[in-house]
Amino acid sequence: MECGPFAREAALQLELRGITKRFGSLVANDSIDLTVESGEIHALLGENGAGKSTLMNVLYGLLQPDSGEILLDGKPVTFHNSREALNAGIGMVHQHFMLVPVFTVAENVMLGVERTTVLGLLNRRRARKDVLELSARYGLAIDPDALVADLPVGIQQRVEIVKALHREASIVILDEPTAVLTPGETNELFRIMRELQDSGKSIIFISHKLKEVQEIADRITVIRRGRVVGSPPPSATDEELASLMVGRAVELKVHKEPAHPGEVTLDVKGLHVENAAGRFVVNDVSLEVHAGEIVGIAGVQGNGQTEFCEAIMGLQHVVAGKITVAGKDLTGAKTRAVLESGVSYIPEDRQEDGIVEQFSLADNLVLDLYNRPPYASGAVLHLDAIRESATKHMQDYDIRATSIDMTVGTLSGGNQQKVIVARELGRDVVLLVANQPTRGLDVGSIEFVHSQIVSARDHGTAVLICSTEIDEIYALADRIVVMYEGKIAGERPPTVSIEELGLLMAGAGTSTPVVEVEPV
Amino acid sequence: MSQHESGPGATEAGIVAGGQADGTGSPASPGGSQPLQSHGWNSVPLSLLNAVLEGSSTVVTILAIVLAVVIGGLLIAFTSPPVLHAWSNLFSAPGAAFSQAWDVAASAYSAMFEGAIINPHTISAAFHGGSTAAIFNPLSETTVNATPLILAGLAVALAFRAGMFNIGATGQFIGGAFFAGWIGFAVHLPLVIHVVVAVIAGFVGGAIVGAFVGDLKARTGAHEVIVTIMLNYVMEYLLLFLLGLAAFRAAGSPNPISPPVQNNAMLPLLAGHNLRINAGFLVALAAAAAAAWLLGRTTLGFELRTVGANQNAARAAGMSPEKTWVRVMLICGGLAGLAGASVVLGSDFALTPQIYGTYGIDAITVALLGRAKPGGVVLAALLYGSLNAGSVTMQAQTQIPVDIATVIQALIVLFVAAPPFVREVFRLRRRRAGSEEQLLAKGWSS
Numbered sequence: 001m002e003c004g005p006f007a008r009e010a011a012l013q014l015e016l017r018g019i020t021k022r023f024g025s026l027v028a029n030d031s032i033d034l035t036v037e038s039g040e041i042h043a044l045l046g047e048n049g050a051g052k053s054t055l056m057n058v059l060y061g062l063l064q065p066d067s068g069e070i071l072l073d074g075k076p077v078t079f080h081n082s083r084e085a086l087n088a089g090i091g092m093v094h095q096h097f098m099l100v101p102v103f104t105v106a107e108n109v110m111l112g113v114e115r116t117t118v119l120g121l122l123n124r125r126r127a128r129k130d131v132l133e134l135s136a137r138y139g140l141a142i143d144p145d146a147l148v149a150d151l152p153v154g155i156q157q158r159v160e161i162v163k164a165l166h167r168e169a170s171i172v173i174l175d176e177p178t179a180v181l182t183p184g185e186t187n188e189l190f191r192i193m194r195e196l197q198d199s200g201k202s203i204i205f206i207s208h209k210l211k212e213v214q215e216i217a218d219r220i221t222v223i224r225r226g227r228v229v230g231s232p233p234p235s236a237t238d239e240e241l242a243s244l245m246v247g248r249a250v251e252l253k254v255h256k257e258p259a260h261p262g263e264v265t266l267d268v269k270g271l272h273v274e275n276a277a278g279r280f281v282v283n284d285v286s287l288e289v290h291a292g293e294i295v296g297i298a299g300v301q302g303n304g305q306t307e308f309c310e311a312i313m314g315l316q317h318v319v320a321g322k323i324t325v326a327g328k329d330l331t332g333a334k335t336r337a338v339l340e341s342g343v344s345y346i347p348e349d350r351q352e353d354g355i356v357e358q359f360s361l362a363d364n365l366v367l368d369l370y371n372r373p374p375y376a377s378g379a380v381l382h383l384d385a386i387r388e389s390a391t392k393h394m395q396d397y398d399i400r401a402t403s404i405d406m407t408v409g410t411l412s413g414g415n416q417q418k419v420i421v422a423r424e425l426g427r428d429v430v431l432l433v434a435n436q437p438t439r440g441l442d443v444g445s446i447e448f449v450h451s452q453i454v455s456a457r458d459h460g461t462a463v464l465i466c467s468t469e470i471d472e473i474y475a476l477a478d479r480i481v482v483m484y485e486g487k488i489a490g491e492r493p494p495t496v497s498i499e500e501l502g503l504l505m506a507g508a509g510t511s512t513p514v515v516e517v518e519p520v
Numbered sequence: 521m522s523q524h525e526s527g528p529g530a531t532e533a534g535i536v537a538g539g540q541a542d543g544t545g546s547p548a549s550p551g552g553s554q555p556l557q558s559h560g561w562n563s564v565p566l567s568l569l570n571a572v573l574e575g576s577s578t579v580v581t582i583l584a585i586v587l588a589v590v591i592g593g594l595l596i597a598f599t600s601p602p603v604l605h606a607w608s609n610l611f612s613a614p615g616a617a618f619s620q621a622w623d624v625a626a627s628a629y630s631a632m633f634e635g636a637i638i639n640p641h642t643i644s645a646a647f648h649g650g651s652t653a654a655i656f657n658p659l660s661e662t663t664v665n666a667t668p669l670i671l672a673g674l675a676v677a678l679a680f681r682a683g684m685f686n687i688g689a690t691g692q693f694i695g696g697a698f699f700a701g702w703i704g705f706a707v708h709l710p711l712v713i714h715v716v717v718a719v720i721a722g723f724v725g726g727a728i729v730g731a732f733v734g735d736l737k738a739r740t741g742a743h744e745v746i747v748t749i750m751l752n753y754v755m756e757y758l759l760l761f762l763l764g765l766a767a768f769r770a771a772g773s774p775n776p777i778s779p780p781v782q783n784n785a786m787l788p789l790l791a792g793h794n795l796r797i798n799a800g801f802l803v804a805l806a807a808a809a810a811a812a813w814l815l816g817r818t819t820l821g822f823e824l825r826t827v828g829a830n831q832n833a834a835r836a837a838g839m840s841p842e843k844t845w846v847r848v849m850l851i852c853g854g855l856a857g858l859a860g861a862s863v864v865l866g867s868d869f870a871l872t873p874q875i876y877g878t879y880g881i882d883a884i885t886v887a888l889l890g891r892a893k894p895g896g897v898v899l900a901a902l903l904y905g906s907l908n909a910g911s912v913t914m915q916a917q918t919q920i921p922v923d924i925a926t927v928i929q930a931l932i933v934l935f936v937a938a939p940p941f942v943r944e945v946f947r948l949r950r951r952r953a954g955s956e957e958q959l960l961a962k963g964w965s966s
């Protein structure tokens with residue numbers, strides 16, 4: 001029997017009873033009951049803001065519940081902080097890693113539980129040994145001496161898992177672990193999760209992605225608006241899970257007719273963009289998007305997609321290359337000129353670039369139109385026109401707010417995104433550049449945004465979508481282009497297999513000749 | 521839960537249900553709650569209650585003023601020798617100790633009130649053949665004190681709204697005062713035209729200094745805080761240097777003081793020769809109205825607010841933060857320049873090396889107290905003006921130093937800048953996200 005330093009005598013059975021947690025007037029968790037048997041992978045499925053993370057933060061001692069109790073093996077426990085939870089055998093891997101980038105893997109793992117030698121020095125050798133041992137036992141393949149900053153995201157996540165295991169966790173909470181991973185890395189994570197399960201650990205897997213939950217979970221608990229709304233079996237269909245999550249029937253596949261591409265609208269040739277360090281983050285990218293088609297750029301985050309979109313919008317300095325929109329040379333043009341040429345832009349980070357949180361709904365709906373008729377003439381704003389169009393957009397795009405004077409910062413993420421979509425699609429659009437248009441949105445909002453984008457395409461708009469979500473690329477794209485390290489790694493039809501796409505995204509395709517975009 | 525209606529007797533849970541209408545706000549940003557929804561007749565008291573409980577900016581500001589006045593009163597009382605003497609006999613005569621302290625503070629504040637708002641004695645004097653102008657003298661003095669504070673306060677407030685911290689109102693004030701003063705004493709122009717030209721010159725003088733700051737920031741990224749602080753010194757010494765030159769010095773004066781401003785260039789008095797209230801106050805009010813119009817009704821104001829609140833979103837929306845900075849600083853400099861003009865043409869009538877006083881620094885506190893809104897700035901400046909005017913009378917009547925007014929002003933700002941503290945003192949509920957405070961905080965730190 002395994003009885004090393006990191007294996008507990010027996011795995012734990014966890015029970016949450018009637019957990020209620022309020023934030024001011026918001027009930028994040030409303031008497032939630034949850035039982036996790038030892039050695040099971042238990043998925044918590046729910047939309048953003050449903051209360052999954054809050055529940056886990058309560059379990060992990062980061063938040064105190066207003067009522068309810070936590071039982072481990074039938075014994076009630078209370079955790080005042082995460083250290084107490086860790087000592088009781090609960091470990092958590094946060095969505096945003098809590099690693100020190102300039103430390104090595106071993107140093108990160110021992111952080112907080114440093115062992116010292118007789119001389120009072122840090123016992124690095126012991127930490128290395130521990131990491132190697134854990135790595136071997138669970139098939140993690142981690143180099144204890146690598147600097148965390150040098151590691152890809154998927155490996156950093158494993159370091160977080162090792163940290164939890166090193167602290168002898170028998171219940172590991174994974175908070176949206178796949179959000180940052182490529183499909184390949186996700187498969188690798190699932191393999192590790194099964195290894196952990198085989199050695200008796202329980203795993204709580206938080207996700208809003210249906211397919212992953214179906215694939216990995218032994219049991220599923222669905223949370224909606226702070227309440228447990230069901231425990232469907234993993235064999236439940238996408239539609240069943242989605243409707244439980246959202247509370248109504250959801251159309252998962254966007255209804256989409258075949259595209260009828262017209263003239264070339266966006267023509268990018270040999271585009272180069274540098275980052276602050278002088279490295280090419282967009283390296284010789286050529287791409288065409290036709291009127292009435294959706295081109296999807298797939299790729300792992302940080303492979304130049306954002307800079308590419310920003311270069312088209314005039315938000316990045318173009319070092320070399322040419323950008324033409326509907327026959328007009330917009331290379332190096334100012335953002336305003338690009339917008340006025342009929343280009344719409346949905347930025348990647350909505351709160352950072354897309355909206356002004358302190359502004360009203362009405363102001364945000366004209367954020368890039370405020371200086372044009374009918375919203376202004378000369379230097380004077382026409383508040384009536386602004387309010388009128390805001391009221392209309394609020395209805396047309398189903399923005400859930402009490403009034404157009406409501407501060408946008410108080411809206412949910414989905415409604416904030418609807419504000420941007422309403423603004424960018426609620427006018428004549430020649431080209432839509434959308435970077436991660438549904439990032440962080442729940443199933444219902446995704447459905448809405450996707451249908452709006454498809455309908456824009458059907459009205460003859462050329463659409464360029466960047467997304468790190470493979471599902472989104474498949475759902476929308478008429479052509480798929482993969483970006484890897486600033487270059488186009490290949491172009492594929494939407495019928496391409498997910499394995500092939502995953503390989504391209506991971507850079508495997510770069511060893512083979514790059515498939516150039518055919519000039520029309 | 522979203523279907524519940526919170527009735528008049530809403531409990532905590534009821535408020536939850538009513539406020540969280542769509543129930544999708546995430547715990548990470550608990551900003552989804554709205555003030556209590558209105559339910560017919562009881563909506564007004566409910567929303568008022570809500571404002572108090574939430575600790576709205578206005579409420580916090582007023583409470584900060586109250587707190588500052590109370591602490592100021594304690595300071596007045598316990599720096600007074602008779603009070604300290606009474607307190608040394610606290611156990612033999614406890615009543616005397618408290619009444620003495622109360623008397624001193626009360627007499628100081630009533631003197632301050634008489635100097636700033638109205639003195640009852642002047643009313644009874646007027647009935648017995650005294651001057652009616654004397655009744656209005658305190659208010660007149662308050663407006664004269666408030667005029668440059670309104671204008672300079674707007675100069676800081678507008679910059680705040682654009683995400684900039686304009687510490688350079690002093691330098692811009694000097695630029696404006698110098699241009700206005702020079703036009704005032706060195707040029708001969710007809711009535712009306714002279715004062716108009718001089719006031720415009722004041723705007724231009726300040727605008728040049730302000731635009732220079734904006735241009736440096738736009739071109740080189742130089743931080744406006746550093747640039748404006750340094751420019752304040754440059755302008756202070758430039759003023760001293762220029763007043764040392766024969767061309768700008770009063771003939772035969774041994775001191776670096778300019779010739780007096782000609783009568784034609786003086787801001788006209790509004791209420792006869794016995795009261796100092798002058799057209800500068802109207803200029804200040806007009807400037808505040810113009811600033812409010814600019815902020816709310818113009819494309820430039822929209823750009824300014826967007827750049828101030830979220831520079832990245834402004835860029836993505838096709839705005840140019842750089843252009844906005846230059847334009848805003850030009851206007852802010854002009855407003856501070858008008859403050860300089862109002863002093864040199866309205867109350868001092870000559871350029872002196874110290875003409876800038878503490879207006880530029882007080883302007884920051886006025887803008888902060890006014891929550892960077894034009895209307896708020898006017899009210900804050902009037903409060904400061906009344907404290908300044910009242911403290912002179914207070915010193916004359918009670919021998920309590922004028923500096924106590926400065927202490928009260930400083931305390932107000934301290935408490936306004938620390939809303940959590942004021943809320944703690946008055947047991948207010950915590951305020952939710954997405955408020956003006958965040959904007960101000962951004963202004964301070966960026």
